[in-house]
Amino acid sequence: LIGPLTNVFAGPVIALAQPMMFLALVLSPVEPLARWLADAAHPLLWAFDAVATAGAGVPGGSITVAPTAQAAVCGALFAVALLVACVSRFPARAAGVALASLALVAWSPLTPTASARTELHLIDVGQGDAIALRTTLGHWVLVDAGRIWRGGDAGRATVVPYIAHRGGTLAAFILSHPHDDHVGGAASVLHALHPARYYDAAYTDAGAAYRASLFEARRGGVAWRRVHPGDSLVVDEATITFLGPDSAWVAGLHDANEASAIALVRVGRIRMLLVGDAERGEEAWLLAHARDLLKADVLKVGHHGSSTSSTPEFLAAVSPRIALVSVGAGNTYGHPSAEVMRRLAAAGALVLRTDRLSTVVVGTDGRSLRIEAGGDAWPVAPWVPP
Ligand SMILES: [Zn+2]
Ligand SMILES: [Zn+2]
Incomplete structure (x- = not known):
């Protein structure tokens, strides 16, 4: 939920880190060079992690999500419905779908599934x-x-x-x-x-x-x-x-x-x-x-x-x-x-x-x-x- 704000800080960091890591991967046959690039990317990854940790520390900033297919579908539905609600002349229905799918994503990790053992x-x-x-x-x-x-x-x-x-x-x-x-x-x-x-x-x-x-x-x-x-x-x-x-x-x-x-x-x-x-x-x-x-x-x-x-x-x-x-x-x-x-x-x-x-x-x-x-x-x- 805090994503748009943290992305302002994390975006430039990952924009630098990604090509460096990719280059390190490509150059992996030339070990010293690849190692140097990978080491150089480390502070950037640390900064990326620090931004994510700080963002997740904001009260109400994050919700626990079960990494299941259902959560992925609900998440996608939420994004599409939100887009439709933003551009549509009648946003109420799309906004309702967006809210419902968000609620389902947040609620599903809390619903226990009974098992025999x-x-x-x-x-x-x-x-x-x-x-x-x-x-x-x-x-x-x-x-x-x-x-x-x-x-x-x-x-x-x-x-x-x-x-x-x-x-x-x-x-x-x-x-x-x-x-x-x-x-x-x-x-x-x-x-x-x-x-x-x-x-x-x-x-x-x-x-x-x-x-x-x-x-x-x-x-x-x-x-x-x-x-x-x-x-x-x-x-x-x-x-x-x-x-x-x-x-x-x-x-x-x-x-x-x-x-x-x-x-x-x-x-x-x-x-x-x-x-x-x-x-x-x-x-x-x-x-x-x-x-x-x-x-x-x-x-x-x-x-x-x-x-x-x-x-x-x-x-x-x-x-x-x-x-x-x-x-x-x-x-x-x-x-x-x-x-x-x-x-x-x-x-x-x-x-x-x-x-x-x-x-x-x-x-x-x-x-x-x-x-x-x-x-x-x-x-x-x-x-x-x-
Ligand atoms: Zn121990
Ligand atoms: Zn011990």
Whole structure:
């Protein structure tokens, strides 16, 4: 809606950047020259992005649009009807069509489409976590929002389009812990999707991306809640219960990983345990304080499969059927650890990794489990209580 004004600034920038990038593409066989041109275009792209970000920051300046065929047709209809209304001697009817199509574009991302299964989406955000639970009525709960980099973040680049494309609303955002590969995209997600609540374990020694997320929550009127063990959040058929950490445990820590919010998602008989980047210290705390609650069909493996997490004792208590590992291909941390992968396989878990399969979706009707990954879909037998 702010487009005509931002275009005044963005137009000249893109007019310069476009030929430079095209030339760089054409000259790609002459690498030094192409590289020089591409590097030279970088400040222009940065300026272009800055104009777009400033424009999108104006209250009411932008509307969230689901990138679907329906939205594209409605958008085109809006443009044509507006043109007709401008040139016609009887503009009322065309203006009505324009308004109706604009309303449909704005409204369609908010209309949930019902589905038969509750779905846990392990969204591929490279190195980092973004796990989205979708209820059958199209309400979402997002746990973490991926990483941040100079000039962008996974919230804006991946998570928001992913959720907007599927429709429905964000009921709550849960932050496992304030490391940049989890909180990096949070401010963008809060800004674009306006959840009602923001849950956080409140580990205080945190960075700029975390502070930006709190600022955005306050600005957007998102209610911030501290995670307390035993607290539950019910969204349609899904119940999410926090198993940890408690404030006494968090207060004595020097590592945000060990202060990860631990969320147990229950849908019917199916249990899914999300442990953020919890390492062996917090796993031991959980074994001491919530051992009986740890058993789960699906485990979001701690700390991207690092060898500092997933102790044999912890895995024995959880005994997952499906182990989800959110990890960037070729990451410099050496995640996931080969030893942890062996432990998971030995515990009888089917290991699914985002570096190999990209986004993984686990669907459930409360009794059975079904996986969608790498273009395939197949059922997995759940854990059967003894
Ligand atoms: Zn992490
Ligand atoms: Zn971490």
